Amino acid sequence: MTARELAGKELAARIRADVAQRAAARRAEGRPARLVIVTATDDEASAWYVRSIASAAAKTGIDCDVDDLGPAATAAGIADRLMALSGDASVDGVMLQTPLPPGVALADVSGAIDPAKDVDGANPLSLGRLAAGLPAYAPATAAAVVALLDEHDLEAAGARAVIVGRSAVVGKPLAHLLLDRDATVTVCHSRTRDLAAVTSTADVLVAAVGRTHLITPAHVRPGVVVVDVGTNPTPDGGLAGDVDPAVAGVAGALTPVPGGVGPVTTALLLQHVLD
Numbered sequence: 001m002t003a004r005e006l007a008g009k010e011l012a013a014r015i016r017a018d019v020a021q022r023a024a025a026r027r028a029e030g031r032p033a034r035l036v037i038v039t040a041t042d043d044e045a046s047a048w049y050v051r052s053i054a055s056a057a058a059k060t061g062i063d064c065d066v067d068d069l070g071p072a073a074t075a076a077g078i079a080d081r082l083m084a085l086s087g088d089a090s091v092d093g094v095m096l097q098t099p100l101p102p103g104v105a106l107a108d109v110s111g112a113i114d115p116a117k118d119v120d121g122a123n124p125l126s127l128g129r130l131a132a133g134l135p136a137y138a139p140a141t142a143a144a145v146v147a148l149l150d151e152h153d154l155e156a157a158g159a160r161a162v163i164v165g166r167s168a169v170v171g172k173p174l175a176h177l178l179l180d181r182d183a184t185v186t187v188c189h190s191r192t193r194d195l196a197a198v199t200s201t202a203d204v205l206v207a208a209v210g211r212t213h214l215i216t217p218a219h220v221r222p223g224v225v226v227v228d229v230g231t232n233p234t235p236d237g238g239l240a241g242d243v244d245p246a247v248a249g250v251a252g253a254l255t256p257v258p259g260g261v262g263p264v265t266t267a268l269l270l271q272h273v274l275d
């Protein structure tokens with residue numbers, strides 16, 4: 001069996017077309033949409049994402065600035081910058097890249113992002129509202145996973161969903177989004193005992209770990225829908241997912257890396273800026 005490929009590029013293109021229309025209207029009003037990305041890391045996956053946002057923003061007519069504080073930035077320095085951008089009337093969206101410098105936790109600084117400009121759902125208030133079922137910006141990656149399932153007519157209701165990874169950027173918010181879709185949700189992490197036994201129960205398996213090819217055929221049951229969020233830089237300058245390509249021989253459907261979750265994430269982030 002070869003898994004059906006759950007591509008994200010067409011969906012991403014459709015989202016970007018809608019964004020471009022709305023961005024043009026804003027520009028015609030003389031107040032172009034503007035996103036500022038704050039980064040404080042040398043992480044390569046983050047650099048990939050920042051380049052991909054900047055290029056998609058340019059193509060869709062959103063002004064995008066990157067505010068690089070460097071990997072030695074402090075929590076106070078990062079929070080001050082987020083607060084200043086939150087108070088800047090020319091800025092529609094503020095996003096803070098992870099990872100952060102050693103010793104700085106996302107929750108220590110993300111409260112400084114105005115929830116109204118929190119386009120990547122980082123403020124604990126945004127995550128809390130999501131958990132409570134109130135309107136909030138979901139982190140673009142978590143939203144992208146659900147959008148990809150919808151795009152390919154894959155039903156979450158009643159399904160056993162297993163998420164590997166519990167970060168505030170992917171695993172935790174995604175658990176809430178899938179619960180809202182009536183999935184039965186299990187979240188795994190580095191302390192999970194016998195990971196393969198848990199992941200083998202999944203109808204829908206989401207890998208958001210950041211370890212190349214961690215999920216092997218031994219982790220999945222035949223026919224499972226696998227969403228690979230991982231974007232791990234390879235020595236030759238490419239990107240590898242968290243899912244071993246051999247899983248395609250067992251799974252019923254699988255997202256490619258690149259070309260799966262990534263482009264949809266970028267498109268939804270820009271959509272949040274216009275929203």
Ligand SMILES: NC(=O)C1=CN([C@@H]2O[C@H](COP(=O)(O)OP(=O)(O)OC[C@H]3O[C@@H](n4cnc5c(N)ncnc54)[C@H](OP(=O)(O)O)[C@@H]3O)[C@@H](O)[C@H]2O)C=CC1
Pocket residue numbers: 045046098141144164165166167168169170171188189190191192195208209210211214229230231232261262265266
């Ligand atoms: N395609 C896209 O749009 C996006 C891709 N990414 C990519 O997704 C990956 C994950 O990102 P992010 O959530 O930010 O990463 P984090 O490093 O913040 O979180 C990783 C999670 O994986 C868990 N984990 C680590 N090792 C294992 C293991 N051996 N078995 C089970 N669980 C493990 C950690 O557990 P613990 O909590 O116990 O430490 C943690 O919960 C990265 O490759 C990142 O680049 C991220 C966002 C968007």
Ligand SMILES: Nc1nc(=O)c2c([nH]1)NC[C@@H]1CN(c3ccc(C(=O)N[C@@H](CCC(=O)O)C(=O)O)cc3)C=[N+]21
Pocket residue numbers: 045046048049051052096097098099120140141169231239257258259260261262263265266
């Ligand atoms: N606060 C925060 N939110 C994030 O969502 C976040 C983050 N920090 N830190 C870094 C990781 C990594 N990440 C990627 C998203 C898209 C691609 C992407 O679009 N990849 C393309 C390939 C790249 C390209 O072709 O430009 C693809 O998969 O097809 C990659 C990586 C988001 N992250």
